[in-house]
Each structure stands twice: as C-alpha cells, then as structure tokens.
Amino acid sequence: MTSQHLPADHPKIAPARTGILIANLGTPDGYDYWSMRRYLNEFLSDRRVIDLPRWKWQPILQGIILTKRPFSSGENYKLIWNEEKGESPLMTITRSQTEALRARAEAEWGDKMMVEFCMRYGNPSTREVVQRMVEAGCRRIVFLPLYPQYAGPTSATANDQLFRALMDQTWQPALRTVEPYFDRPDYIRALAQSVRRALDGRMPARLVASYHGMPKRYLMEGDPYHCQCQKTSRLLQQELGWPDGVIDTTFQSVFGREEWLRPYTVEHVADLARAGVTDIAVISPAFAADCIETLEEINGEIRESFEAAGGTDFTYIPCLNDDPAHIEVMLDVVRENISGWV
Incomplete structure (x- = not known):
C-alpha cells in the first residue's frame, strides 16, 4: 500500500529504503573512571566474551575487576584519546569509514540506501541505530561487522545484539548478515x-x-x-x-x-x-x-x-582504517549482499 492509498488516520509510513549497518566492537564515552566502568561492565558481562557461570564471574567482575581496572584502562585510553573530537580513535575512524562508504553508496544507488554504524558496546548502541533505521524506512538491512575473521566473541556477539534489537521492532526488516571476509x-x-x-x-x-x-x-x-x-x-x-x-x-x-x-x-x-x-x-x-x-x-x-x-x-603498520582500498572492499561486500534487493 502506497502513501496515497492510506486512510487519513493511518500512521505515517516512511518510503522504503535499504540499510547498510556496519558494526565495530565499541569504545568508552570518556577515559574517566565511570565512563570506563560502564564500558568494561558491558563488555566483560557478555557471555560470548567471558563464558564463566554468572554466579562465579559477576562477584569477581563487580567486586575486584571493576574496582581497579577502570583506572588503568582509562590511563591507557588517555594516551591515545582524540582530544580535539573528544572521542577514542576507534570512534573517529569508524565514523570516517561510514562517511566514505555512505558517499560511495549514494553515488551508486542514490537515496535508496541508508548507511549507518553502531557499536556492540557503548555508543551509538546497536538498538538505538536499528530503531533510527527502521523509523527512516529501512525494510531491508545488510549488517557488516568489521571483523575479517569470524569469532564468537566478535562477529557472533555483534549478530546477537542485532537480533536482540530486532526483537523490539513491531515491523522487522529483512536482514542479511555478512560472512567473514578474511580470504577475499x-x-x-x-x-x-x-x-x-x-x-x-x-x-x-x-x-x-x-x-x-x-x-x-x-x-x-x-x-x-x-x-x-x-x-x-x-x-x-x-x-x-x-x-x-x-x-x-x-x-x-x-x-x-x-x-x-x-x-x-x-x-x-x-x-x-x-x-x-x-x-x-x-x-x-x-x-x-x-x-x-x-x-x-x-x-x-x-x-x-x-x-x-x-x-x-x-x-x-596501521590498520586499513578509511583507506580507499578498504572502503572499496566494504562496498564490494555490500554489492554482493544486496543482490536482488536494489
């Protein structure tokens, strides 16, 4: 049903689009104690990362690790922090990758595509970004975790969080998760x-x-x-x-x-x-x-x-980051995974 056929009291429906959602591990919002503690608590409470029984692991995590480690981890983050932007390098680079991929996608497919990024831990959260994409009309989403090699504590937990985010949606988009690209x-x-x-x-x-x-x-x-x-x-x-x-x-x-x-x-x-x-x-x-x-x-x-x-x-040797060759790899992966959609 198109918008001109909707009754007057029908909820507004955004025009259909295809979404590209790239995901990375995550980053604390700052290197202060409480920002580090929130981030480490979310990260180290993930059963894909630490698979010990909760009754055994959580007292250690909450009582010992999260009392001390936010200080030492915060000092390490302080050494590399992008003070100009007030964020970690991972956030700066992931945003730059997203902007570069978005520009290439818009040049190829126009406004039919929406390109966003999320973090498994911290912000912007997977749940928040999926909600925004669904509200913008994304009926289909290609999900690209930025892990070339598959692992349970990386690729799988990113997928887990995406699936949890979809549980909140009344109208779930169709979904394709990208396979690892370690040998492309x-x-x-x-x-x-x-x-x-x-x-x-x-x-x-x-x-x-x-x-x-x-x-x-x-x-x-x-x-x-x-x-x-x-x-x-x-x-x-x-x-x-x-x-x-x-x-x-x-x-x-x-x-x-x-x-x-x-x-x-x-x-x-x-x-x-x-x-x-x-x-x-x-x-x-x-x-x-x-x-x-x-x-x-x-x-x-x-x-x-x-x-x-x-x-x-x-x-x-730096990571591939937003190198044009890396963006081209990401774009080719997207092209393959939107086959039949766009």
Missing part, C-alpha cells in the same frame, strides 16, 4: 598494499601478523577464528611474494589464567630480539580500525617488549 582477494590486496606503503617496498627480517587472542578452548570447541587467521597470513605472504618464514602469526591481548591461542605476541617479539632478529614490522589483520589494542598495546607494550630484549627497528 581484494581484502588481501589491500593488506599487502598497506604493508608495501608502510615499509616503502622493503622486506623486514620478520613481519609479525598479530591477531586478537582468545582462549584456546574456543578453538577446540569449533570456533574457526584460529584457522581463518592462519589463512589470512598465508594469503598475505603469497600476495607479497615473500618466502616462507618471513611472516609469523601471533595473538595478543591475553586475559585471565587459562591458556590462549599461541604464540603470544608480547613474548614472541622478545624471543625474536633475543634470537638476533632486530628488524621487525607488526600488522594487525584482525582489526579494521586502529584502537586501544593497536595504538597502545602494539605500539606501546609490545614495542617495549621487543626493544627491552635488544630489538632496534620496530615498525607498526
């Missing part, structure tokens, strides 16, 4: 291009591909993340045309006492330095945007570990 040729080419640009065409003694870590138990339970990370590294090596042994796959951000995917980046770079490998570069193929784990952890803690063990030349 255009994504691998974009990574290789970023390596060549950052290193000015040279090959370091070792390129460390550092991925976000997860408990090893998740791999044994069937999560494909580890295998997809290994394949991304292998395809990147092939695209660069480098010999075997130049690229190492490692994992960072270990949390808690159980064993996580190995080798741990912070230990591995120190081992390299002690073995006489003093020239390394580090890239983070699991991150679509630079954030606390790259700007502070890799370029801070991991760099310091390498230099303290005798390393001399450390190059951090």
